[in-house]
Amino acid sequence: MTDQLVIGTGAGFAGDRIDPAATLAEHAELDYLVFECLAERTIANAQRRKMDDPSAGYTPLLSRRMEAVLPSCVENNTRIITNMGAANPEAAREQVIDIATELGISDLSVASVAGSAVRDRFEHFEEQTFSGDPTTQYQEDCVSANAYLGVQGILDALNDNADVIITGRVADPSLFLAPMCYEHGWDLTNSTDADQIGQGVACAHLLECAGQVTGGYFADPGYKDVPKLEALGFPIAEVTVDGDVTITKLPDSGGKVTLQTCKEQMLYEVHDPSAYLTPDAIADFSNVSFEQVGTDRVQVSGATAKPKPETLKVNIGYEDGVLGEGQISYAGPNAEQRARLAGDTVRKRLTARDFLIDDLRVDLMGVNSLHEGRGRDQSSPYEVRLRVAGKCETTANATEIGREVQTLYTNGPAGGGGVTIRTKPVLGIVSTLIDRTHVQPNVCIEGVK
Numbered sequence: 001m002t003d004q005l006v007i008g009t010g011a012g013f014a015g016d017r018i019d020p021a022a023t024l025a026e027h028a029e030l031d032y033l034v035f036e037c038l039a040e041r042t043i044a045n046a047q048r049r050k051m052d053d054p055s056a057g058y059t060p061l062l063s064r065r066m067e068a069v070l071p072s073c074v075e076n077n078t079r080i081i082t083n084m085g086a087a088n089p090e091a092a093r094e095q096v097i098d099i100a101t102e103l104g105i106s107d108l109s110v111a112s113v114a115g116s117a118v119r120d121r122f123e124h125f126e127e128q129t130f131s132g133d134p135t136t137q138y139q140e141d142c143v144s145a146n147a148y149l150g151v152q153g154i155l156d157a158l159n160d161n162a163d164v165i166i167t168g169r170v171a172d173p174s175l176f177l178a179p180m181c182y183e184h185g186w187d188l189t190n191s192t193d194a195d196q197i198g199q200g201v202a203c204a205h206l207l208e209c210a211g212q213v214t215g216g217y218f219a220d221p222g223y224k225d226v227p228k229l230e231a232l233g234f235p236i237a238e239v240t241v242d243g244d245v246t247i248t249k250l251p252d253s254g255g256k257v258t259l260q261t262c263k264e265q266m267l268y269e270v271h272d273p274s275a276y277l278t279p280d281a282i283a284d285f286s287n288v289s290f291e292q293v294g295t296d297r298v299q300v301s302g303a304t305a306k307p308k309p310e311t312l313k314v315n316i317g318y319e320d321g322v323l324g325e326g327q328i329s330y331a332g333p334n335a336e337q338r339a340r341l342a343g344d345t346v347r348k349r350l351t352a353r354d355f356l357i358d359d360l361r362v363d364l365m366g367v368n369s370l371h372e373g374r375g376r377d378q379s380s381p382y383e384v385r386l387r388v389a390g391k392c393e394t395t396a397n398a399t400e401i402g403r404e405v406q407t408l409y410t411n412g413p414a415g416g417g418g419v420t421i422r423t424k425p426v427l428g429i430v431s432t433l434i435d436r437t438h439v440q441p442n443v444c445i446e447g448v449k
Helices: 019-027 042-052 062-075 089-102 119-124 152-159 172-184 191-207 259-267 335-351 395-406
Strands: 004-011 032-035 079-082 108-114 142-147 164-167 236-240 245-248 281-284 289-294 297-301 304-307 311-331 358-365 383-392 417-435 442-448
Touching: 004 019, 004 062, 004 079, 004 172, 004 191, 019 032, 019 062, 032 062, 032 172, 042 142, 042 311, 042 417, 062 079, 062 089, 062 164, 079 172, 089 108, 089 164, 089 442, 108 152, 119 142, 119 417, 152 164, 152 172, 152 442, 172 191, 172 236, 191 236, 191 245, 191 259, 191 281, 191 297, 191 304, 259 289, 259 297, 311 335, 311 395, 335 358, 335 383, 335 395, 383 395, 395 417
Parallel strands: 004 032, 032 079, 079 164, 108 164
Antiparallel strands: 004 236, 108 442, 142 311, 236 245, 245 297, 281 304, 289 297, 311 383, 311 417, 358 383
């Protein structure tokens, strides 16, 4: 048991920057560096890659991240926890071992935590998705189904002295809560630890999106200015055995940690602050308060927790058609009117085709594509980009959307240029629940000799 634990965030999504993590690994004197890299569709996309190549299916940036941080983490006795295993944590484990070997690192223990894949357990899912549809209607087109695991698999790996732990679908807060429970001896089943567990989940929620809490997503020039955004530092948490939490960052890094940045991140993706459901506990953030205790240092207090729910959330990824898209730009006098005529022309031509296009969108970017023109300055823009997109059942049909935009080059209206076209498969995501008794983590540990 340790009095104070220092945890840094190395990533907040799969494509996040690598240099802030490397800086933390080298200079922050961390006990743990945690990379959170799975959004809702990430595993479904990874599962597609694994179907094509059984050795693939983990986060593509895994290798670059490990090459950047492993030497410093080994030198500074910093353990690494990440969900970059995505659809294939076992293959990710092997990749990290190969990287460590190439870097000349020995005596490293690498663990994989699998067990979140539950595509073969549809009969145990709840009958309806969160949106009310029958769950079974997605079974035929299902690409992936993954339950959100909690801390248990990570705790097992820590108890077996793993230095690097790579998971699949583990709930974001659990990646951070696990080392707190391990190092501080917090017991999820003990009601006397409810305040510490609640504080741990609150801390994890603040850390899980990396640069958001240090001012990244917060920044809005002229309203919420953030210094040195180009050198944004990722967050660090100091957590005591009593559950006292302080959020901070390296002093020379960009960004800032303030009451505002922490409050905004605390509310991020929280539907009910009094019942924030995780696989490990139901956290209550309704009495959380923040105190600025120094430059870029904010103390968090007031969170508590109730026992974990009996069910786990499951994300189902399914094939949902093919997106077809075409874009073209118009500039100069009357640009908006020419773009509108171009969009109307393409819409009419596509409507006359003998195949179904679902949710056809004809938008002018910067004019009406996001908010349908609400709040817009009524002056006519000097340049505008037309985007036409829709979903089809086949790639061949989806390709026709971009081709119709491309034909505007010579068929008018005047002055169009810079056409881009693309097609890509669409993955839909729905969520449901499964009784946790049907899901168990599977831990495998291998050493680098």
